[in-house]
Amino acid sequence: MDFSYSEEQQMLQSSVSKFIQQDYDFDRRSKLIDSDTGFSEDNWKLFAELGWLMVPFSAEDGGLGGSAVDLIVVMEEFGRGLVVEPFLASAVLSGGLIANGANEAQKRELISLLMEGNLQLAFAFAEPQSRFNLSDITTKAVRNGDSYVVNGHKAVVLNGSAADKLLVAVRTSGGQHDCEGITLLLIDANTEGVHRQGYATVDGHRAAEVKFNNVMVPVANRVGEEGAALPVIEQTIDRATLALCAEAVGAMEKIYRKTVEYTKTREQFGVPIGKFQALQHRMVDMFTEYEQARSILLMAALQLDVNNGVAPKAISAAKSRIGKAARLVGQEAIQLHGGIGVTEELDVSHYFKRLTTIQYYFGSTDYHTRRFAGH
Structure with a gap:
Protein backbone atom coordinates (compact mmCIF):
# COMPACT_ATOMS: atom_id res chain seq x y z
CA MET A 1 0.00 0.00 0.00
CA GLN A 120 -8.99 31.54 21.96
CA LEU A 121 -11.00 28.64 23.36
CA ALA A 122 -10.51 26.08 26.13
CA PHE A 123 -12.44 22.92 26.98
CA ALA A 124 -13.04 22.44 30.71
CA PHE A 125 -13.99 18.79 31.21
CA ALA A 126 -11.68 17.18 33.78
CA GLU A 127 -12.29 17.49 37.52
CA PRO A 128 -10.00 16.72 40.47
CA GLN A 129 -11.72 13.39 41.13
CA SER A 130 -12.55 12.30 37.58
CA ARG A 131 -9.22 10.74 36.52
CA PHE A 132 -9.90 9.66 32.89
CA ASN A 133 -13.65 9.10 33.24
CA LEU A 134 -15.36 11.63 30.97
CA SER A 135 -18.74 11.03 32.60
CA ASP A 136 -17.48 11.71 36.16
CA ILE A 137 -18.82 15.27 36.48
CA THR A 138 -19.92 17.11 39.62
CA THR A 139 -19.98 20.64 38.19
CA LYS A 140 -23.70 21.43 38.11
CA ALA A 141 -25.85 23.74 36.01
CA VAL A 142 -29.33 24.42 37.37
CA ARG A 143 -31.94 25.93 35.05
CA ASN A 144 -33.29 29.29 36.25
CA GLY A 145 -35.61 30.85 33.68
CA ASP A 146 -33.61 31.70 30.58
CA SER A 147 -30.28 30.97 32.26
CA TYR A 148 -28.27 28.23 33.90
CA VAL A 149 -26.57 28.77 37.27
CA VAL A 150 -23.20 26.97 37.22
CA ASN A 151 -21.18 25.86 40.25
CA GLY A 152 -18.15 23.60 40.34
CA HIS A 153 -14.42 23.12 39.79
CA LYS A 154 -12.59 22.12 36.61
CA ALA A 155 -8.97 20.97 36.73
CA VAL A 156 -6.04 21.14 34.28
CA VAL A 157 -7.92 23.16 31.67
CA LEU A 158 -5.51 23.38 28.72
CA ASN A 159 -5.20 26.98 27.50
CA GLY A 160 -7.59 27.92 30.32
CA SER A 161 -5.69 31.04 31.34
CA ALA A 162 -5.54 32.54 27.82
CA ALA A 163 -8.99 31.52 26.56
CA ASP A 164 -11.59 34.15 25.69
CA LYS A 165 -14.38 31.60 26.08
CA LEU A 166 -14.65 28.31 27.94
CA LEU A 167 -16.53 25.25 26.77
CA VAL A 168 -17.62 23.61 30.02
CA ALA A 169 -19.00 20.10 30.54
CA VAL A 170 -21.65 20.38 33.26
CA ARG A 171 -24.20 18.07 34.81
CA THR A 172 -27.80 19.18 34.30
CA SER A 173 -29.34 15.94 35.55
CA GLY A 174 -28.50 12.47 36.87
CA GLY A 175 -25.81 11.21 39.24
CA GLN A 176 -22.08 11.90 39.28
CA HIS A 177 -21.12 9.03 36.96
CA ASP A 178 -24.19 8.90 34.70
CA CYS A 179 -23.58 9.03 30.96
CA GLU A 180 -26.84 10.91 30.47
CA GLY A 181 -27.39 14.41 31.80
CA ILE A 182 -24.12 15.99 30.61
CA THR A 183 -24.44 19.34 28.84
CA LEU A 184 -21.98 21.67 27.10
CA LEU A 185 -22.10 25.38 27.92
CA LEU A 186 -20.14 28.19 26.30
CA ILE A 187 -19.09 30.62 29.01
CA ASP A 188 -17.29 33.92 28.57
CA ALA A 189 -14.07 33.65 30.59
CA ASN A 190 -14.62 37.09 32.13
CA THR A 191 -18.13 36.35 33.40
CA GLU A 192 -18.73 37.24 37.04
CA GLY A 193 -18.13 34.21 39.24
CA VAL A 194 -15.52 32.59 36.98
CA HIS A 195 -12.20 32.29 38.80
CA ARG A 196 -9.12 31.13 36.87
CA GLN A 197 -5.73 30.23 38.27
CA GLY A 198 -3.25 29.71 35.47
CA TYR A 199 0.07 27.91 35.73
CA ALA A 200 2.84 26.44 33.60
CA THR A 201 2.86 22.67 33.22
CA VAL A 202 6.06 20.63 33.44
CA ASP A 203 6.29 20.39 29.63
CA GLY A 204 6.23 24.16 29.05
CA HIS A 205 2.55 24.48 28.15
CA ARG A 206 -0.12 26.35 30.13
CA ALA A 207 -3.23 25.17 31.96
CA ALA A 208 -5.58 26.52 34.62
CA GLU A 209 -7.80 25.54 37.51
CA VAL A 210 -11.22 27.07 36.89
CA LYS A 211 -13.89 27.49 39.54
CA PHE A 212 -17.49 28.56 38.95
CA ASN A 213 -19.41 30.30 41.72
CA ASN A 214 -23.06 30.95 40.82
CA VAL A 215 -22.14 31.82 37.23
CA MET A 216 -25.15 32.89 35.16
CA VAL A 217 -25.09 31.47 31.63
CA PRO A 218 -27.85 32.18 29.07
CA VAL A 219 -29.62 29.10 27.72
CA ALA A 220 -28.70 30.37 24.26
CA ASN A 221 -25.07 29.58 25.13
CA ARG A 222 -25.78 25.86 25.32
CA VAL A 223 -23.92 23.83 22.70
CA GLY A 224 -26.09 20.97 21.47
CA GLU A 225 -28.97 19.33 23.26
CA GLU A 226 -29.32 19.42 27.01
CA GLY A 227 -28.09 16.25 28.68
CA ALA A 228 -26.77 14.62 25.51
CA ALA A 229 -23.22 15.95 25.20
CA LEU A 230 -21.19 12.86 26.14
CA PRO A 231 -21.05 11.24 22.66
CA VAL A 232 -19.85 14.53 21.15
CA ILE A 233 -17.24 14.88 23.90
CA GLU A 234 -16.00 11.31 23.42
CA GLN A 235 -15.68 11.71 19.65
CA THR A 236 -13.85 15.02 19.98
CA ILE A 237 -11.50 13.74 22.68
CA ASP A 238 -10.63 10.77 20.45
CA ARG A 239 -9.70 13.10 17.61
CA ALA A 240 -7.61 15.24 19.96
CA THR A 241 -5.95 12.05 21.20
CA LEU A 242 -4.94 11.23 17.62
CA ALA A 243 -3.48 14.72 17.24
CA LEU A 244 -1.56 14.26 20.47
CA CYS A 245 -0.23 10.90 19.26
CA ALA A 246 1.01 12.58 16.08
CA GLU A 247 2.80 15.21 18.16
CA ALA A 248 4.45 12.42 20.16
CA VAL A 249 5.61 10.67 16.98
CA GLY A 250 7.18 13.90 15.71
CA ALA A 251 8.92 14.49 19.04
CA MET A 252 10.16 10.88 19.13
CA GLU A 253 11.75 11.20 15.72
CA LYS A 254 13.53 14.38 16.72
CA ILE A 255 14.84 13.11 20.05
CA TYR A 256 15.96 9.83 18.45
CA ARG A 257 17.94 11.62 15.75
CA LYS A 258 19.50 14.01 18.27
CA THR A 259 20.59 11.05 20.38
CA VAL A 260 22.23 9.32 17.41
CA GLU A 261 24.12 12.52 16.53
CA TYR A 262 25.23 12.96 20.14
CA THR A 263 26.69 9.45 20.32
CA LYS A 264 28.82 10.21 17.26
CA THR A 265 30.59 13.09 19.03
CA ARG A 266 30.59 12.09 22.73
CA GLU A 267 33.79 10.18 23.42
CA GLN A 268 34.57 7.67 26.15
CA PHE A 269 37.82 5.68 26.41
CA GLY A 270 39.06 7.61 23.39
CA VAL A 271 36.28 6.60 20.97
CA PRO A 272 32.76 7.91 20.22
CA ILE A 273 30.22 6.08 22.38
CA GLY A 274 28.24 5.37 19.23
CA LYS A 275 30.90 2.76 18.41
CA PHE A 276 29.83 0.61 21.36
CA GLN A 277 27.67 -2.25 20.16
CA ALA A 278 25.48 -2.29 23.29
CA LEU A 279 24.53 1.35 22.72
CA GLN A 280 23.95 0.71 19.03
CA HIS A 281 21.43 -1.96 19.98
CA ARG A 282 19.61 0.50 22.23
CA MET A 283 19.41 3.08 19.45
CA VAL A 284 18.07 0.44 17.09
CA ASP A 285 15.36 -0.25 19.67
CA MET A 286 14.55 3.47 19.73
CA PHE A 287 14.27 3.54 15.94
CA THR A 288 12.07 0.43 15.91
CA GLU A 289 9.73 1.89 18.52
CA TYR A 290 9.44 5.13 16.55
CA GLU A 291 8.65 3.29 13.29
CA GLN A 292 6.01 1.14 14.96
CA ALA A 293 4.48 4.21 16.57
CA ARG A 294 4.27 6.02 13.25
CA SER A 295 2.68 2.99 11.58
CA ILE A 296 -0.09 2.69 14.15
CA LEU A 297 -0.62 6.46 13.99
CA LEU A 298 -1.32 6.22 10.25
CA MET A 299 -3.65 3.28 10.86
CA ALA A 300 -5.67 5.23 13.43
CA ALA A 301 -5.87 8.32 11.20
CA LEU A 302 -7.12 6.28 8.25
CA GLN A 303 -9.65 4.52 10.49
CA LEU A 304 -11.02 7.88 11.63
CA ASP A 305 -11.33 9.12 8.08
CA VAL A 306 -13.18 6.06 6.78
CA ASN A 307 -15.51 5.81 9.81
CA ASN A 308 -16.81 9.40 9.92
CA GLY A 309 -14.56 10.33 12.84
CA VAL A 310 -15.61 7.44 15.10
CA ALA A 311 -12.95 4.77 15.70
CA PRO A 312 -12.45 4.37 19.47
CA LYS A 313 -10.68 1.02 19.27
CA ALA A 314 -8.14 2.31 16.74
CA ILE A 315 -7.52 5.44 18.80
CA SER A 316 -6.93 3.44 21.98
CA ALA A 317 -4.61 1.06 20.13
CA ALA A 318 -2.57 4.02 18.92
CA LYS A 319 -2.50 5.81 22.27
CA SER A 320 -1.47 2.64 24.10
CA ARG A 321 1.29 1.70 21.65
CA ILE A 322 2.59 5.23 21.17
CA GLY A 323 2.56 5.80 24.94
CA LYS A 324 4.83 2.79 25.42
CA ALA A 325 7.10 3.94 22.61
CA ALA A 326 7.29 7.49 24.00
CA ARG A 327 8.36 6.12 27.37
CA LEU A 328 11.12 3.95 25.94
CA VAL A 329 12.44 6.49 23.43
CA GLY A 330 12.37 9.35 25.94
CA GLN A 331 14.07 7.42 28.71
CA GLU A 332 16.73 5.94 26.43
CA ALA A 333 17.54 9.40 25.07
CA ILE A 334 18.15 10.68 28.59
CA GLN A 335 20.23 7.61 29.50
CA LEU A 336 22.42 7.90 26.40
CA HIS A 337 22.98 11.63 26.93
CA GLY A 338 23.94 11.13 30.57
CA GLY A 339 23.71 13.96 33.08
CA ILE A 340 23.50 16.68 30.43
CA GLY A 341 20.26 15.10 29.20
CA VAL A 342 18.26 16.43 32.15
CA THR A 343 19.50 20.03 32.05
CA GLU A 344 17.17 22.90 31.13
CA GLU A 345 19.74 24.19 28.65
CA LEU A 346 19.51 21.11 26.43
CA ASP A 347 16.42 20.66 24.28
CA VAL A 348 16.49 16.88 24.79
CA SER A 349 15.20 17.31 28.34
CA HIS A 350 12.24 19.30 27.03
CA TYR A 351 11.39 16.64 24.46
CA PHE A 352 11.53 14.08 27.26
CA LYS A 353 9.19 16.11 29.47
CA ARG A 354 6.71 16.61 26.63
CA LEU A 355 6.73 12.90 25.75
CA THR A 356 6.26 11.98 29.39
CA THR A 357 3.31 14.36 29.77
CA ILE A 358 1.65 13.18 26.56
CA GLN A 359 1.49 9.66 27.99
CA TYR A 360 -1.15 10.89 30.47
CA TYR A 361 -3.21 13.36 28.44
CA PHE A 362 -6.68 12.08 27.50
CA GLY A 363 -6.07 8.73 29.19
CA SER A 364 -2.87 6.97 30.22
CA THR A 365 -1.24 4.08 28.38
CA ASP A 366 -2.80 1.60 30.82
CA TYR A 367 -6.23 3.23 30.49
CA HIS A 368 -6.21 2.92 26.70
CA THR A 369 -4.94 -0.64 26.86
CA ARG A 370 -7.96 -1.55 28.98
CA ARG A 371 -10.27 0.47 26.73
CA PHE A 372 -8.95 -1.33 23.66
CA ALA A 373 -9.51 -4.70 25.32
CA GLY A 374 -13.05 -3.70 26.24
CA HIS A 375 -14.15 -2.92 22.67
Missing part, protein backbone atom coordinates in the same frame (compact mmCIF):
# COMPACT_ATOMS: atom_id res chain seq x y z
CA ASP A 2 1.07 3.56 -0.68
CA PHE A 3 1.25 5.55 2.56
CA SER A 4 2.91 8.62 1.07
CA TYR A 5 1.23 11.99 1.55
CA SER A 6 -0.68 13.69 -1.26
CA GLU A 7 0.79 16.71 -3.00
CA GLU A 8 -1.35 19.07 -0.90
CA GLN A 9 -0.32 17.32 2.31
CA GLN A 10 3.34 17.52 1.32
CA MET A 11 2.93 21.27 0.76
CA LEU A 12 1.28 21.62 4.16
CA GLN A 13 4.07 19.64 5.81
CA SER A 14 6.71 21.76 4.05
CA SER A 15 5.02 24.97 5.18
CA VAL A 16 5.00 23.96 8.85
CA SER A 17 8.50 22.50 8.66
CA LYS A 18 9.96 25.72 7.22
CA PHE A 19 8.34 27.75 9.99
CA ILE A 20 9.85 25.46 12.65
CA GLN A 21 13.32 25.61 11.09
CA GLN A 22 13.41 29.34 10.40
CA ASP A 23 11.33 30.92 13.17
CA TYR A 24 10.98 28.44 16.04
CA ASP A 25 14.38 27.45 17.32
CA PHE A 26 14.92 26.28 20.90
CA ASP A 27 16.02 29.70 22.22
CA ARG A 28 12.92 31.43 20.85
CA ARG A 29 10.70 28.74 22.32
CA SER A 30 12.38 29.18 25.71
CA LYS A 31 11.59 32.89 25.66
CA LEU A 32 7.95 32.18 24.79
CA ILE A 33 7.62 29.79 27.72
CA ASP A 34 8.88 32.49 30.09
CA SER A 35 6.47 35.14 28.73
CA ASP A 36 3.21 36.14 30.40
CA THR A 37 0.99 34.24 27.96
CA GLY A 38 3.31 31.28 27.46
CA PHE A 39 3.03 31.48 23.67
CA SER A 40 3.31 34.01 20.85
CA GLU A 41 0.16 35.81 19.73
CA ASP A 42 2.04 36.85 16.60
CA ASN A 43 2.68 33.18 15.81
CA TRP A 44 -1.01 32.47 16.34
CA LYS A 45 -1.92 35.17 13.82
CA LEU A 46 0.61 33.66 11.42
CA PHE A 47 -0.98 30.22 11.86
CA ALA A 48 -4.26 31.81 10.78
CA GLU A 49 -2.71 33.60 7.79
CA LEU A 50 -1.07 30.39 6.58
CA GLY A 51 -4.36 28.52 6.87
CA TRP A 52 -3.20 26.07 9.54
CA LEU A 53 -6.12 26.93 11.82
CA MET A 54 -8.44 25.79 9.02
CA VAL A 55 -6.94 22.29 8.87
CA PRO A 56 -9.13 20.70 11.61
CA PHE A 57 -12.39 21.86 10.00
CA SER A 58 -14.47 20.50 7.15
CA ALA A 59 -15.13 22.42 3.95
CA GLU A 60 -18.77 22.81 5.04
CA ASP A 61 -17.55 24.75 8.09
CA GLY A 62 -15.18 26.86 6.01
CA GLY A 63 -12.08 24.76 6.67
CA LEU A 64 -9.64 22.86 4.49
CA GLY A 65 -11.40 19.50 4.67
CA GLY A 66 -10.86 18.34 8.22
CA SER A 67 -9.29 14.96 7.46
CA ALA A 68 -7.44 13.16 10.22
CA VAL A 69 -4.43 12.61 7.96
CA ASP A 70 -4.15 16.36 7.31
CA LEU A 71 -4.27 16.92 11.06
CA ILE A 72 -1.44 14.51 11.84
CA VAL A 73 0.71 16.16 9.15
CA VAL A 74 0.58 19.42 11.12
CA MET A 75 0.85 17.83 14.56
CA GLU A 76 3.92 15.75 13.68
CA GLU A 77 5.76 18.90 12.68
CA PHE A 78 4.59 20.68 15.82
CA GLY A 79 5.99 17.74 17.80
CA ARG A 80 9.36 18.06 16.09
CA GLY A 81 9.45 21.76 16.99
CA LEU A 82 7.97 21.45 20.50
CA VAL A 83 5.42 24.11 19.56
CA VAL A 84 3.67 25.60 22.61
CA GLU A 85 0.93 27.58 20.83
CA PRO A 86 -2.51 26.17 21.84
CA PHE A 87 -3.38 24.59 18.48
CA LEU A 88 -4.47 21.35 20.14
CA ALA A 89 -6.44 22.94 22.98
CA SER A 90 -8.12 25.72 21.03
CA ALA A 91 -8.46 24.58 17.40
CA VAL A 92 -8.59 20.77 17.61
CA LEU A 93 -10.26 20.10 20.96
CA SER A 94 -12.51 23.13 21.51
CA GLY A 95 -13.02 23.77 17.81
CA GLY A 96 -13.95 20.13 17.36
CA LEU A 97 -16.67 20.42 19.99
CA ILE A 98 -18.14 23.40 18.16
CA ALA A 99 -17.96 21.63 14.79
CA ASN A 100 -19.52 18.42 16.12
CA GLY A 101 -22.11 19.80 18.52
CA ALA A 102 -23.03 23.43 17.88
CA ASN A 103 -25.94 24.77 15.84
CA GLU A 104 -25.34 26.51 12.52
CA ALA A 105 -25.42 30.02 13.95
CA GLN A 106 -22.85 29.15 16.63
CA LYS A 107 -20.65 27.45 14.05
CA ARG A 108 -20.68 30.43 11.70
CA GLU A 109 -19.69 32.83 14.46
CA LEU A 110 -17.21 30.81 16.48
CA ILE A 111 -15.41 28.75 13.85
CA SER A 112 -14.80 31.75 11.61
CA LEU A 113 -13.36 33.75 14.52
CA LEU A 114 -11.20 30.79 15.49
CA MET A 115 -9.84 30.24 11.98
CA GLU A 116 -9.10 33.98 11.69
CA GLY A 117 -6.98 33.80 14.85
CA ASN A 118 -9.29 36.15 16.74
CA LEU A 119 -10.63 33.71 19.33
